[in-house]
Amino acid sequence: MEESHIEEEGERQTKHEVAPALISVHPFQKSVAVTVGSALRVFDLIEGRPVSLVDESDGPSHKDSIRAIRYGSSGKLFASAGDDKLVKIWSADSWHCLNTxxxxxxxxxxxxxxxxxxVCYADKFGVVWVVDLDGVNEGKVVLPSKKGVQLLCHYCSIITSLEFSPDGRYILSSDRDFKIRVTVFPKKPLQGAHEIQSFCLGHTEFVTCITFVQNPEFAQGYLMSGSGDSSVRLWDITTGSLLDTCDVSPTVKHLESNESEPTQVTVTDICSLPNSSLAAVSIQRQVCFVLPxxxxxxxxxxxxxLSAHTLSIxxxxxxxxxxxxxxxxxxxxSTRLLWMVSGASNGSNHPGYTRVRLILRIEAEPSSVLEDEQVPGGTTLLEHLQGKVSIEESVMSAAAEAVRAAMCSLMVKKQYSEENREFRKNNRNDKKPTQ
Structure with a gap:
């Protein structure tokens, strides 16, 4: 029995190793970064060449799957973090690693x-940590590795997204247990955050992504969130009030299937168009072995x-x-380009190929999905960010299925038998005798 439990745990771990490809564009489109597995690939859009990353910080380079990347809103800093338990702060100008x-x-x-x-980062046990970037954000010298200080905590739930409010007053954290927490970001963060502004409650499945939508008339904007419950929701974060819900599954079902059964999809990412009331949403079909x-x-x-507090497709x-x-x-x-990436890596098969596509004038009619030769940077950019210019359809198809299965395995809370729960309790690291 013990061996079967161990094998089951090993199978889960293998599934969790699958990491989706991520993309992030510089706020003023000076560069674009793509990550797949442990590979971080950056392309300089101004000079039209691949960027060579220089990591002389007090710590190793990424050795495991990168799970989060982010440019700072000023465009001066870039952060990468993941399964190797490292958070790296890069200068987005020189691309030297300033701190690990x-x-x-x-x-x-x-x-x-x-x-x-x-910089704030969250771990899979639900703890949000904060690090003071004093001296780092000058981007001139590499400082010794800093230590994170606990800022706040969700109760043993995987945190899926972190976002600062546009005015910097709040830090928002979403998790696997359907909730979004709005926390007042203190004046002295290293002493912890002790004031909760609100909870945004209403999703019925894991929350995958959050972002703010705003325009010149509504500078503070409102929060949008996506979930495994097929919905995008609009929130007032000061009160935690749910303003509107938009179910995207009927649209997907109408376009892709004639079946009568309900269609359950996962909203995987939301990206708001700067200074606009529009947002782009990417979705994936949830794993199901019964429905097509x-x-x-x-x-x-x-x-x-924003004035009527409504969402519509x-x-x-x-x-x-x-x-x-x-x-x-x-x-x-600075542009009306939507950058997209598709791909995944589990560190054991191919080197982690990705596919990058762009949409021009997403709000216009008609919108245009650019051909490879129309992409800024052309084949040089594609070869660097994708791993090669041309990617086989079978490889991308397998990667899409792997990401879909991995997300379901990671985000959907597992149910264990009583015997299995006892086995897991007895094998916790803190229950093992110390040497």
């Missing part, structure tokens, strides 16, 4: 404060009426090809 932070657990989310003074598998290849564009942009299912999307502030 060691985490106690695997890191699932990262965010940089609007004034570049702090729906392979939705496109982006759903939502309109948020504006249109769906289908992406040509047989297997491009976006795993991550990103807008740049």
């Amino acid at each position: 932070i060691s985490s106690e657990k695997r890191v699932t989310a990262v965010s940089i404060s609007s004034d570049d003074s702090y 598998c729906i392979r939705f290849q496109g982006i759903v564009l939502l309109h948020c009426d 504006t249109k769906v942009i289908k992406i040509p090809g047989d297997s491009f299912i976006p795993t991550s999307i990103s807008f740049s502030t």
Whole structure:
């Protein structure tokens, strides 16, 4: 019996190793970063060349899957973090690693404060840590590795996303247990955050992503969240009030399937168009072995009426090809380009190929999915960010299925038998005798 339990745990761990490809664009489109597995690939869009990363910080380079990447809002800093329990702070100008932070657990989310003074990161046990970037944000010298200080904590729930409010007053954290916490970001973060502003409660499955939508008339904006319950929701974070809910599954079902059964999808990423009331949403079909598998290849564009507090689907942009299912999307502030990436890596098969696509004028009619030769940087960019220019459809199809299965395995809370629970309790690290 013990051996069967061990094998079961090993199978879960293998599934968890699958990591989706991520993409992040510099706020002013100076560069674009893509990560798959432990590989961090950056392309300089101004000079039109791949970036050579220089890591002389007090710590090793990433050796395991990167789970979170983020540019600071000023465009001066870039953060990467993941399963190797490392958070790295990079200069987004020189691309030198300025600091390496060691985490106690695997890191699932990262965010940089609007004034570049702090980086916050979350681990898979539900703890959010904060590090003072004093001296680092000058981008001139590499400082000794800093230590994270506990800022706040979700109760043993995987934190899926971290986001600072536009005015910097709050830090928001979403988790696997359906909730979003809005915490007042203190003036002295290293002493911990002790004031909860609100909880945004209403999702019925894990929350995958959060972002703010705002325009010049509503500078503070409102919060949008995506979930495994097929919905995108709009929130007032000061009160935690749910303003509106938009179910994207009927649209997907209408386009991709004639079946009568309900269609359950997961909203995997949300990206708001800067200074606009529009947001792009990427989705994936949830794992199901009974219903037909729906392979939705496109982006759903939502309109948020900030004065009326409503969400509505504006249109769906289908992406040509047989297997491009976006795993991550990103807008740049200075252009109307939506960057998308599809791919995954589990560290044991291929080197981690990805596919990068762009949509021009996403809010216009018609929108245009750019051909490879139209992409800024051309084949040089694609070869660097993708691993090669041309990617076989079968490879991308397998990667899409791996990400879909991995997300379900990671986010859906598992049910254990009483015997299994006792086995897990007895084999916890803190129950083992010390030498």
